[in-house]
Amino acid sequence: MGCLASGGAAMAQASVERVATGLENPWAVAFVPDQRFLVTERAGRLRVVGPDGRIGGPVSGLPPIAAGGQGGLLDVVTDSAFASNRTVYVCFSEPEAGGSGNSTAVLRATLSGDATRLENVRVIFSQRPKVASRAHFGCRIVEARDGTLFITLGDRFSRKEDAQKLDNHLGKVVRIQKDGAVPADNPFVGRAGALPEIWSYGHRNGQGATLGLDGRVWMHEHGAQGGDEINVPQPGRNYGWPVITYGENYGGGKIGDGLTAKDGMEQPLHYWAPSIAPSGMAFLTSDRYGPAWKGNLFVGSLKFGYLDRIVLKDGKVVAEHKLLEDGRARIRDVRQGPDGLLYVLTDESDGKLLRLRPQ
Template identity: 70%
Template sequence: MRLSSRSAAWPAIHVSALVLALAVSSAPAAGQVVPPGVSLRTVATGLANPWAVAFLPGGEFLVTERSGTLRVVDAGGKVSAAVAGVPRVASGGQGGLLDVVTDARFETNRRIFFCFSEPAGAGASGSSTALARATLSADARSLQDVQVIFSQRPKVESSLHFGCRIVQAADGNLWLTLGERYHRKDDAQKLDNHHGKIVRITPDGAPLADNPHAKQAGALPEIWSYGHRNPQGATLGPDGKLWMHEHGPQGGDEINVPQPGRNYGWPVITYGENYGGGKMGEGTAKAGMEQPLHYWVPSIAPSGMAFVTSDRYGSAWQGSLLVGSLKFGTLHRLELNAGKVVREQKLLEGNGGRIRDVRQGPDGFIYLLTDSRDGKLLRLQPGN
């Protein structure tokens, strides 16, 4: 039994849709629901449990596979051999090679950041989420100058809830989302560890001097916000703020816009319940703990997150927030007004793929990854 959000089906949301293909051709495939005028196209296949996609100049893609492999997909969909230089990962359960992003100045420095489940050193046990920096070689065949710039503390025996989404702010600094490792859920309320936290660091891995707990005795200076469960979606909003979502237990998946020093409640408050049923925590609200911007009951098992800022899909989609669902293989489009969710549209219902990542590319198109042994890189393509 998987110990992340996996509960009964979300009630159907009726949307006007066409039945379209999961292929570069436009032949229909029964059960695939997308908006009118938009087709779902396959860019690449044969990816083994892909977890994240980043974009390279010239139309290439950088894709992580959870087993620990980094690959390059060219503009024609050809998947490369493994990129050399990836450090050893604790692959198993939900762990492995996870998120990857390119630096804002990649075209001049070829720098990337990636996070992974890092095994303990010789003679020790356990694992934690780590963030590494590296330079992608000019031929994109190897990583050079690999350096782990942050390691979650402490390492624990668990293959669950690593979190591991990276967002680079406009100032070049980084946010990293960190899961509470499931069995250590109570750690999410304590500031002497990194479990169930979002951290904010420089590209060299140092905590920022203006972080909310930087001068607080007994608190780790990297912490930005706390009380999180298993955050597997994060993105920079058009407002310049960090937006993220996290898995609840049976229900209570949340979207938050985490503010510095704020407590987001896990495991004290939640809209979910214990696995198998029964109350979790103290209820849904408590003084000093933040309410989610939006939540799902039952769970959709969210992963991946992106804002639509391009005009590729028309004005109705601009400003929408897209969230993928692992459980249902659906893409959720959230319309926002004054920072509030005012409408939710469920897309791609019945496509049979676990959506792991959602990104807007530099070309303005939306790209998706499906998490399976034969995972796919897909593009939402305007036009029938």
């Protein structure tokens, strides 16, 4: 755990190539065969981008989406067996039927053979309760090695105290089976007053998550003003928000009692002060950029518009290097593609899908 000053570093190992432009506030990118990409646009559209950068029309079959503020169409990931089952998982802001609330939800669907529509669409998780808010939805999806799905869920901003309560999904990481069932070994299964989907709690707003080199799920989450965190959520553990934090209220002033540590609450692996507003997260497992980058963690910064290359040693952050900072575009997502290269989305009205080419 620690707060390190970012060290500048030239992009000696890579150059930037534009794959596609003209995406409206893209949020996530996933990879499908024939060098194509699935990209979500926060306004509520799922697009297929061809290898030539051409953007297809909206994929049909999505349910109603509460687009607005930070909400809309969010994460998309393909199943580990996509080549045979064409299954995708999509995270979105789900409107309340007959009400003004909304919440984060995840659907499972089959992408049609021509990639123009979603079929067999079924919502496999819906955050409870619905809240009248346009902020802090999360939401990233990670498939673990055992086939379960981890989902990061925001505290919805106005309900931060609920992150400490186990009778709701606000400010939690949940773990479910691919059909939405609860794994029998989840930490709160059978505990009275606790929702069995919960894996860990005391989170604020996780907009980045990925499978670590060690097989564990890694995530980061937004702090308030300062205190963005990297965590490796463990079963049943409490990550402290809003009781402990390295951030402060917007405009200044302590949050709660102003504590940064408390018995029974986990310290972050790493934190940023000031906040970088992190989004997107990926480990580089390929050797396409040489040994210096292999095993590094990559995180986008919305606030400062750079890609953070994070060097780890013995599970701790030992250095950070700013990449792509000349573009000053909000970095929303970063993923390693099947070709071993890094792909980045910029969150703009004319959003871009970028590829980092080895020099």
